[in-house]
Amino acid sequence: MSDLSTLIVSGDPRGIARGISLVEDDANAGASLIGEIFSRTGRAFLVGITGAPGAGKSTLVDALVTRWRRANQTVGVIAVDPTSPFSGGAMLGDRVRMQAHAQDANVFIRSMATRGHLGGLARATADAALVLDAAGKDLIAIETVGVGQDEVEVVGTADVCVVVLVPGMGDDVQALKAGIMEIADIFVVNKADRDGTDRAVSEIEAVLGLHPYTDGEWRPPIIRTQATTGDGVDALIAAIATFREHAGALIEIKRRQRIEAQLRAIVADRLMARVESMLGSVELQHVIDRIAAKETDPYHAAAGILEKV
Amino acid sequence: MSDLSTLIVSGDPRGIARGISLVEDDANAGASLIGEIFSRTGRAFLVGITGAPGAGKSTLVDALVTRWRRANQTVGVIAVDPTSPFSGGAMLGDRVRMQAHAQDANVFIRSMATRGHLGGLARATADAALVLDAAGKDLIAIETVGVGQDEVEVVGTADVCVVVLVPGMGDDVQALKAGIMEIADIFVVNKADRDGTDRAVSEIEAVLGLHPYTDGEWRPPIIRTQATTGDGVDALIAAIATFREHAGALIEIKRRQRIEAQLRAIVADRLMARVESMLGSVELQHVIDRIAAKETDPYHAAAGILEKV
Numbered sequence: 001m002s003d004l005s006t007l008i009v010s011g012d013p014r015g016i017a018r019g020i021s022l023v024e025d026d027a028n029a030g031a032s033l034i035g036e037i038f039s040r041t042g043r044a045f046l047v048g049i050t051g052a053p054g055a056g057k058s059t060l061v062d063a064l065v066t067r068w069r070r071a072n073q074t075v076g077v078i079a080v081d082p083t084s085p086f087s088g089g090a091m092l093g094d095r096v097r098m099q100a101h102a103q104d105a106n107v108f109i110r111s112m113a114t115r116g117h118l119g120g121l122a123r124a125t126a127d128a129a130l131v132l133d134a135a136g137k138d139l140i141a142i143e144t145v146g147v148g149q150d151e152v153e154v155v156g157t158a159d160v161c162v163v164v165l166v167p168g169m170g171d172d173v174q175a176l177k178a179g180i181m182e183i184a185d186i187f188v189v190n191k192a193d194r195d196g197t198d199r200a201v202s203e204i205e206a207v208l209g210l211h212p213y214t215d216g217e218w219r220p221p222i223i224r225t226q227a228t229t230g231d232g233v234d235a236l237i238a239a240i241a242t243f244r245e246h247a248g249a250l251i252e253i254k255r256r257q258r259i260e261a262q263l264r265a266i267v268a269d270r271l272m273a274r275v276e277s278m279l280g281s282v283e284l285q286h287v288i289d290r291i292a293a294k295e296t297d298p299y300h301a302a303a304g305i306l307e308k309v
Numbered sequence: 310m311s312d313l314s315t316l317i318v319s320g321d322p323r324g325i326a327r328g329i330s331l332v333e334d335d336a337n338a339g340a341s342l343i344g345e346i347f348s349r350t351g352r353a354f355l356v357g358i359t360g361a362p363g364a365g366k367s368t369l370v371d372a373l374v375t376r377w378r379r380a381n382q383t384v385g386v387i388a389v390d391p392t393s394p395f396s397g398g399a400m401l402g403d404r405v406r407m408q409a410h411a412q413d414a415n416v417f418i419r420s421m422a423t424r425g426h427l428g429g430l431a432r433a434t435a436d437a438a439l440v441l442d443a444a445g446k447d448l449i450a451i452e453t454v455g456v457g458q459d460e461v462e463v464v465g466t467a468d469v470c471v472v473v474l475v476p477g478m479g480d481d482v483q484a485l486k487a488g489i490m491e492i493a494d495i496f497v498v499n500k501a502d503r504d505g506t507d508r509a510v511s512e513i514e515a516v517l518g519l520h521p522y523t524d525g526e527w528r529p530p531i532i533r534t535q536a537t538t539g540d541g542v543d544a545l546i547a548a549i550a551t552f553r554e555h556a557g558a559l560i561e562i563k564r565r566q567r568i569e570a571q572l573r574a575i576v577a578d579r580l581m582a583r584v585e586s587m588l589g590s591v592e593l594q595h596v597i598d599r600i601a602a603k604e605t606d607p608y609h610a611a612a613g614i615l616e617k618v
Contacts (some may be wrong), residue, residue, distance in 0.1 A: 031608035038606035259600045259607065260593070264581075266611035267588075271580045272573075279576075284569070291568045297347035298568065299340035302575035 005036040011074075011135045016108050019135075023127035024112065027269070034127055037134035044076070044133035047240060048158025049143045050183075055164045056190045059227035060236075061141050065101055067237055073139050075101075076132030077109040078125055080144040080154065108132060122153050123265035126258060156183035157258040159251050160243050162236070164188045165204070167196035184220050185247070186239050192224035192232060218247045279305065314345040320383075320444045325417050328444075332436035333421065336578070343436055346443035353385070353442035354553060357467025358452045359492075364473045365499045368536035369545075370450050374410055376546055382448050384410075385441030386418040387434055389453040389463065417441060431462050432574035435567060465492035466567040468560050469552050471545070473497045474513070476505030493529050494556070495548050501533035501541065527556045588614065 004022070007015025019037075023030035047064070051057050061077060068075050101107040112124060125142060132140050144154050155161050163184040189200050204222050213219045221239050225232035244251070287305070290296050296304075313331070316324025328346075332339035356373070360366050370386060377384050410416040421433060434451060441449050453463050464470050472493040498509050513531050522528045530548050534541035553560070596610050605613075 034608055035606045039603050042603065256597050256601060259597050262607045263593075263596065263600070263611055263614075264584075264588075266607055267584055267614055268577070268581055270611060270615055271584065272577055275573075275576055275580065279573070284572075287572065288565050288568050291572070292565060294348050294351065297344045298571045298575055299343055302572055302579060305572075305576055306579055 001036050002033070005033060005134075008033075008037055008131060008135050009040055013105060013108055016076075016131055016135050017110070019131040020110055020112075020128045023131065024124050027273070030127060031266075034130055037130065041130050041133040044129070044137050044140050045244060046129055046158040046160075047139060047141045048155030048161040049141060049164060050145070050152065050155040050161070051164030051166075051188075051190075055166045056227045057143050057145075057164050060164060060188065060190060060225060060233070061143050062100060063225075063227050063230050063233040064141060064237065065107055067233060068139050069101070069104065069107065074106040074137045075108070076129070076135070076137035076140040077107070078128050078132070078140065078142045079109065079111045080113075080121065080125065080142070108135070108137065120265050120269075122157075122261055123269065125154050126157075126262045126265075152183060153261065157254055157261055159254060160185045160240055160247075162186045162188055162240070164190050165200060166191045167194040167200045185218065185243055185250075186236070187220050187222040188225050188232075188236060189222060190225045190227055192226055197224060218243065218250055275305075278308070310345055311342070314342060314443075317342075317346055317440060317444050318349055322414060322417055325385075325440055325444050326419070328440040329419055329437045332440065333433050336582070339436060340575075343439055346439065350439050350442040353438070353446050353449050355438055355467040355469075356448060356450045356549060357464030357470040358450060358473060359454070359461065359464040359470070360473030360475075360497075360499075364475045365536045366452050366454075366473050369473060369497065369499060369534065369542070370452050371409060372534075372536050372539050372542040373450060373546065374416055376542060377448050378410070378413065378416065383415040383446045384417070385438070385444070385446035385449040386416070387437050387441070387449065387451045388418065388420045389422075389430065389434065389451070417444070417446065429574050429578075431466075431570055432578065434463050435466075435571045435574075461492060462570065466563055466570055468563060469494045469549055469556075471495045471497055471549070473499050474509060475500045476503040476509045494527065494552055494559075495545070496529050496531040497534050497541075497545060498531060499534050499536055501535055506533060527552065527559055584614070587617070 001009075004015060004018060008019045019033055022033050049057055049061060058079065061079070065075050065077065101109065110128065112121075112128065129140050129142065142155060142158055144152075161183050163186070165187065167189065187204050189197055189204070191197075201222050201224070208220065221242075223232055223236045223239055225236055227233065287296075287301050291298055291301055310318075313324060313327060317328045328342055331342055358366055358370060367388065370388070374384050374386065410418065419437065421430075421437065438449050438451065451464060451467055453461075470492050472495070474496065476498065496513050498506055498513070500506075510531050510533070517529060532541055532545045532548055534545060536542065596605075596614070599605050600607055600610055
């Protein structure tokens, strides 16, 4: 085992930070690291948290971390920050707020950008979670803004997926029917002091009512919270614990899905690396010239490239 | 040329609709279609429009379409709708608003979901734009919410990229420095009747000031609009026209980037299809079993799979 792996397994914060940077930035060294620490993983419980910009996700995560620490659990947080400027002001302010835990060696908080990861965000966050897992963190919160395929995939394969909504969603609840039902294990209506909370809850209930839950099937509870005061956060903690106890088979399915998604991401990444190195030659520019001149089209050109692989 | 291609080239709306569905849903038939119509493409001018949920992008596109039609230009609109529920209410309301043009055979409007495209959103929107281009549309607007790597890529390789902001962005402008400078050709501050418009403009100016624009290099103008009243929309149209006249070399670079991105997406897609068909066997479940049992790790397992390719 390398020095870095030893540091990580000992729970050393600088080791964890270096390990996560490695899996983010260096495909080969990151792969070796995961290979070394992988046998030490599988103990941590992954809590995915997603919701609109401004829904109060970070404040909620902060409140969860405070309570988990009181219960003597060690905690890792992976906060996926949109790289785009359009996601609301949360991006800068919330990371500062989380520094309430900065002096606590048993809490490790890491922001990750949504863009620019080799093999995609899902691969990068899965690997970062493995590093935190190997470092002995009991609970790992993964927080994303629920926009975009990658971001949804990231929380959808956590052990439990918490979807955070706020009163006054209006038409958004319509979209629940289309997109989010399959990933939410627990709904949170945050800012539950606001007008429209009852309506938001009953709208979610109505959507849940469309699905015929069978005996023993997990039905997502709806928890009302006020993350800023802490109201309802204990109920959310209890709901997560209940899910963990009663939905073991579902969690097992998610873990397999997570492994599968990661495996596919790695395979795709490496195949593309091979193609890139092949396309890196002058030939690519020549092919683009031919397409631009309408001598061929992108599909025939792609078929030509693939024949040479 | 197939019947469908003939219909598309004649500008028939049902033909266009079927063509776009084909490139969205059927990899092989879509590829054949693009192969047939590709020589008829290259005339249309692609206008990418991106911005935060609620920035008024759809209203702005609507106002642009009205003016383009007055100038006797034919128009296509590809509106990329987030599949996620967290993107703001625009998703449903705005498509309705665009129906102002529903009776106009020279305007074709199509919504596309962000998720579930073979080969990714960039490939699907590029192909849909080719269908509209072959159908003789003079101008094609592509509208996305500016969150997520795919969405940004889609507008970043349009012929011109319009980034729509609203007053009161606060810290978001900080993020401009990091993420959006390289894709914006024109900035719009919409809802310019609101307090904070001057501040938003000067914040964008400050960001632009960090870049040393050389003689002849395009410097993104900042246009103030009120899409709901139409104020400033003519100025935006003029800015787009100026860009088109004066930034020919830049547009040529973007067209090559678009071809390259599409080529890579197709190659990646087809390679993954091969891997999928290989992984589709019971073997994949066996590999996942071994990873779940910690007998191997995802990277070694991926390497094993790739050896067999």
